[in-house]
Amino acid sequence: MHRLGTSAAALLLTASLGAAQAGGAQPPAPGGGQVQAATPATVAATLREAGYTVTVNPVEGDDEPSLAVKAGDYELDVWFSGCKGTTCDRVTASTNWDYRDDEESLDTEFVNEWNGNFFTQAYVYEGGYYLDSTLTLRGGYTKVALRAWMEDYLGDVEDFEAELP
Structure with a gap:
């Protein structure tokens, strides 16, 4: 009787999983629907739309x-890292404030x-303050998430600038 219960449970689980897949419960494919392919071209297009x-x-050398x-x-400056072919794992936004004339401050x-x-x-580098933020793109991203990341980053940029010594 125990074997029959286990087999029945396995059969029920298999039937449930098959029904979920047949009913369209699969994640959206990158590039179709909400999930965007993790490429510089789609990120650029999404930022333009925003x-x-x-x-x-232009990409030079490696x-x-x-x-x-x-x-x-x-x-x-927005750069991509972990790129393989046309897709990338991360995107980083960066801006800086030049203090080369007053580095001691x-x-x-x-x-x-x-x-x-x-x-x-935030960090100090080559006579200036820098502020960076990175978003993971691996597996794709949504336009809403990319826009929210950029808006949050720009809010921090404004706050950082207002607090600069």
Whole structure:
């Protein structure tokens, strides 16, 4: 009787899984529906649709793809990493404030305090402050998620700039 119960349960589970797949319960395919393929071209298109000015930078040698994005008063460097073929694992947005004329005023304590309270990453590099944010693209992304990431990043950019020493 125990074997019959196990076999019946296995048969019921198999039938349930088959019905779920037949009923369209599969995840959307990248590029179709909401999930976008994790490519620089789709990211650039989504950012343009959101109202940003996007320039696709030429890829030189072994460099990974990158974009120049104009968002209001801010000019952002956006680059991709973990690229294999046309798809990429991550996208990073970055902007900076040049303090080369006043490098002694650069404050690493300010940066460390920022990093303890925000998801964006701040750092001092080559005479300036930088603020970065990375979004994982592996497996695809939704336009809503990409737009929300960029809006959150730009909010942090404004806050960071307002707090600069």
